[in-house]
Every structure is written in structure tokens, then in C-alpha cells.
Amino acid sequence: MSDKISLLPLELILHILSYLPFESLLAFGETSRANYESHTLCLKRLRLGVFEKRIHSVIALLQAGWTTPDQMAQISGLDKLKSDYTISIIQPALNPLVSDVTGKHLPKIKDLKRRGPVILEKSRTLEQMTREQNKIFAQVVNRYGRGLRELEFMAYDLDSEGAMALAAGCQNILHHLALRFEHPHIREGPIRPTTWLNPAPGSTAWNLLIGIGRYRQLGLCGLQTLILERAGITPWQLTMLVKKNPKLTVLKLRTCRGAQPEFLNWLGGTAQDPDEPRTAGNGLAPGHKLKVLWLENCHALLPHPVEDHLKLPDQVCDFGLEWVRGLTSLESLSFCESSSISPEYVDRANKILWKIPEVIPPYSCHGDKAPIEVDPGLL
Structure with a gap:
């Protein structure tokens, strides 16, 4: 005699199994070959x-x-x-x-x-x-x-x-x-x-x-x-x-x-992909669909240091980060802890050129984080 659950449609079986704790799910998978197949899909x-x-x-x-x-x-x-x-x-x-x-x-x-x-x-x-x-x-x-x-x-x-x-x-x-x-x-x-x-x-x-x-x-x-x-x-x-x-x-x-210029320039469309050259009229960058891009604790983002960035004209105030302009769908961009870039540089570029709703500047947050306390009994 077959067990009753095996007579149910697979969709219903998977729905029932989705409520089991992991230990019970493993035990169920060991009861029969059919149940093993079902539990691997849930x-x-x-x-x-x-x-x-x-x-x-x-x-x-x-x-x-x-x-x-x-x-x-x-x-x-x-x-x-x-x-x-x-x-x-x-x-x-x-x-x-x-x-x-x-x-x-x-x-x-x-x-x-x-x-x-x-x-x-x-x-x-x-x-x-x-x-x-x-x-x-x-x-x-x-x-x-x-x-x-x-x-x-x-x-x-x-x-x-x-x-x-x-x-x-x-x-x-x-x-x-x-x-x-x-x-x-x-x-x-x-x-x-x-x-x-x-x-x-x-x-x-x-x-x-x-x-x-x-x-x-x-x-x-x-x-x-x-x-x-x-x-x-x-x-x-x-x-x-x-x-x-x-x-x-x-x-x-x-x-x-x-997370280096070689990848970022390709992502933002400032460096053309030799394997797939873009056709005329298609100006979309490979990363134009990205909504969230975080580059945290990455220190090789700029191909060269930008020390006196305040003297850059407004039209090129994102010098070294021009690839960001091609990411036209971005809603969140983070440079947190990426110390090679100054917060003022990013803030100015976003206000004048990028206009991304959320930009997290490259400050170091180690000093702001409270240490995690752990019960000595767990050691």
C-alpha cells in the first residue's frame, strides 16, 4: 500500500514539505525513493x-x-x-x-x-x-x-x-x-x-x-x-x-x-567589449540594468589617484569614475570603506552629474561599529 502523501500532486507535496524543519525534511527524504526525489525539490x-x-x-x-x-x-x-x-x-x-x-x-x-x-x-x-x-x-x-x-x-x-x-x-x-x-x-x-x-x-x-x-x-x-x-x-x-x-x-x-577599472569601465560602457562590439545606435552600457552596485572595501577603483579633485571642471568632476554615468538605472551606489576615493569627490560628482538617489560615501566605519559581545559560555 502506498502512503497517502505520495498520491497527492507534486505541487501540493512540495507545499507541505516547505513547512518542515530541516531535520524533519531530511528524515522524510530517507523514507522512500519517491520521497527522496520530492524533498530535493522543495x-x-x-x-x-x-x-x-x-x-x-x-x-x-x-x-x-x-x-x-x-x-x-x-x-x-x-x-x-x-x-x-x-x-x-x-x-x-x-x-x-x-x-x-x-x-x-x-x-x-x-x-x-x-x-x-x-x-x-x-x-x-x-x-x-x-x-x-x-x-x-x-x-x-x-x-x-x-x-x-x-x-x-x-x-x-x-x-x-x-x-x-x-x-x-x-x-x-x-x-x-x-x-x-x-x-x-x-x-x-x-x-x-x-x-x-x-x-x-x-x-x-x-x-x-x-x-x-x-x-x-x-x-x-x-x-x-x-x-x-x-x-x-x-x-x-x-x-x-x-x-x-x-x-x-x-x-x-x-x-x-x-573590482578594478578593467571591469568597471566595461560595466559602464566607457571601454568597448572587443568580443561583442556595440552596434551603431545602441548606446546602452552592459550594466544599464543595474539598480544596486556596492563596491565596499575595494581600493583599486581608480586607475590613478585624484588628489586635487576640487580643481576639476564640473563636466569632468567624476574623472576616473566616468563609468558611473552609463549605469542609468542605479538607485543605490556604495563606496563604503573604499579609502582610495575621498567622500567629497563622490558627493560632488553625484550632485552635479550622477544624481543617484542613494550614494554611500567611502568613509571608514570601523570606528563606528560597536563590537559584538558573545556569551563566554559559547566559547
Whole structure:
């Protein structure tokens, strides 16, 4: 005899499953082959963070706005929106007798619900931790990628395994992607505090998201929102990724290697794309659909320093930032913490030329932010 739920239309089954907590959803998927297929399609929005210690997860979730201090006190019972899951995974302690490089100790999907403080007996290197984070990320995306509309991932970096899962499993359906690799509160073991001040090293893993060479059948092409924090993506890779997602309206870059004049001039149409020359009469810049552009903690935005900007004539008072003029749909532009540009320079250019409703000047807000207090019992 078949269970009653399997007799329902798939749309109704997915609607019912969207109200289950993640632990119950995993349990349901293990009851039968049909139920496994159903449960892999019901996740629409997922926030996934993988860390070594619970305290790292607590602060990261608070800083990203994924949860509030009150919710953090009862993290296992968080209220959620329909099909919206926030999952924090804490890596198990290393076994000092067996090397973790083999990957044999990675948790299975059914163990991803595990939460709680873990005291490591031995610190992983940054490369080892990144590799294990991406293994877990790949496991989750390979299972649930077919149904995801919004995905956010917090870790130390993206590698080829994680990028491959993302490029193969979320090609057309994913609309919102946030990759958050900046965690200044993590300052122990092999990780130096300066690690988070600069973008991650460049990597060919980003080519998988673009879909080039032998991976032309892969790549992301349905994004409407892209958020990259401490990303090692190069200006060329970022150009190709934005070009592949013509519906993009929100682009937020923080501590991003790709935020350089080479990319920005292309985005604003001041540098012509040699691969796709614009036809006569089409004066629209590639980024003309963007409504939100944030370039935060990015210090290579200007091709040359503009020291005496007050002496510039009004018609060229945005010297070095002319690309902004091509972003005709912009409603919000942020240069927060991008210290290579003065606030007065941006303010004058916006009042005279750009006239964007919201412009956040490049002030440093480190001194304005109150430190996050954490209960010592969580350490």
C-alpha cells in the first residue's frame, strides 16, 4: 500500500514539505525513493555556513544578518519563512591518528543538522578547512540545487569542487547568490588577522561559474542578485560572469579582486567589449540594468589617484569614475570603506552629474561599529 502523501500532486507535496524543519525534511527524504526525489525539490532558499567552531558560526550569522541575538539563543527553533532554511554546520574535531586530507571523516548529508560547540584537538590549515567546507557545500548543492532560487554560502573560499557543484546544479534556476568569505572575527590557528583584509587568491574555480573551455555546458546564467565578499575572482572573470547573467540588477562586491577599472569601465560602457562590439545606435552600457552596485572595501577603483579633485571642471568632476554615468538605472551606489576615493569627490560628482538617489560615501566605519559581545559560555 502506498502512503497517502505520495498520491497527492507534486505541487501540493512540495507545499507541505516547505513547512518542515530541516531535520524533519531530511528524515522524510530517507523514507522512500519517491520521497527522496520530492524533498530535493522543495528547498527554494538556503543559507549555509560551515565553520570550525560554534563561536565562529554565531558571530558570522549575526554579522551577516542571518539571525538576531534573541534567535541565536534558540537557534534550533528558529522561525522560518516558507522554504527558507538557515543551516550552520560545525566541523567535527580532528582525529589526531588519521589525516583529514583523505576526506573519510566528512559528515554525511543526514548529519548536517548537527549543531553545538566543538573543541578541536588540532587545527586545520586554511587550505584543508576550505577543502572540507566545499565538500559539504558540494554535497548539499548536488542534492538540492535543482530547486534552489536563493543560495548563500559562508566559508573561507570557493574551490573547484564547490564551483563545479554550483555550476552544474544551479544553472538556470538560481536567482540570488551570495558567497561570503570574509570573517575578520576568526583569528586563531593558522589564520592571521590580515587574511581577511585582502581578496582571496585568484583561482580557476571561477571559470566553472562562467562556463568556458571544456565546461561550456556549465555555468550560471539566471542570476538577478550577486553578492561576493572577499572573492578572488579576477576582473576578466567577473566581466564574463556578469555578461552571462543579463538579468542581473543587484551587484554587491566587498573586498573583491575583480573590482578594478578593467571591469568597471566595461560595466559602464566607457571601454568597448572587443568580443561583442556595440552596434551603431545602441548606446546602452552592459550594466544599464543595474539598480544596486556596492563596491565596499575595494581600493583599486581608480586607475590613478585624484588628489586635487576640487580643481576639476564640473563636466569632468567624476574623472576616473566616468563609468558611473552609463549605469542609468542605479538607485543605490556604495563606496563604503573604499579609502582610495575621498567622500567629497563622490558627493560632488553625484550632485552635479550622477544624481543617484542613494550614494554611500567611502568613509571608514570601523570606528563606528560597536563590537559584538558573545556569551563566554559559547566559547
